[in-house]
Amino acid sequence: MPSFEVSLPDLRASGPVIQAFIGPSRELIATFGALSAASPTPVSALIDTGAASTVITPETARVLQLRTVGIIRVHTPTTVEPVLCRQFYVNINFTNEFAVEDVLAIEAPLTGQPIQCLIGRDVLSRGVLTYSGVDNLFRLTF
């Protein structure tokens, strides 16, 4: 099983952040061909067990020329009423050899932190997350 272990100097301060590439979904590439799809774009992604779904920024969606395939209602700590968000179909490439494919990510601006993606519980439901605070490392296994 593919596994990624990341050690950080201060895991508590930075959070479990991983470098990944967001690209068009396997289904889109299978239908239209790799040449017609944008190349995956690099992101800093925070693994967020508080996020029900994976999130990408509007800028990432724009760079990848993604087309909206859904709309979802979303609650956040600062919203009183649910807000409607776009949904895009993407792949998350963790390495050249391994991607979590066909992820229905929502689009939202990620304010206040230098990250462009939240890895949510939809992706985590496909694997195992190990977080070792005392060792300043975390591991994702799929």
Place this chain on the structure above:
Amino acid sequence: MPAINIPELETEWRYFNEHRAEFLEQAPGKYALVKGDTLVGMFDSEVSAIRNGYEKLGNVPFLVKQVTEVDIPLTFTSFDLGV
């Protein structure tokens, strides 16, 4: 129904919600694929609906939505999404 902040799927969103009760009677739990004010089809899975959207409609915006009585919002308890 008030306008939504996603203009490329405003027609599809309105159409789905206007026909939700009818869809619920015909195909509860299935995934509706909607383009404009037309139901393209009902599918057993989200991936199947999206695949059919790409194949039948092309790489254009379309709406895939599970047919449920009400929408359950996704929750984000740890991050301010800025929405």
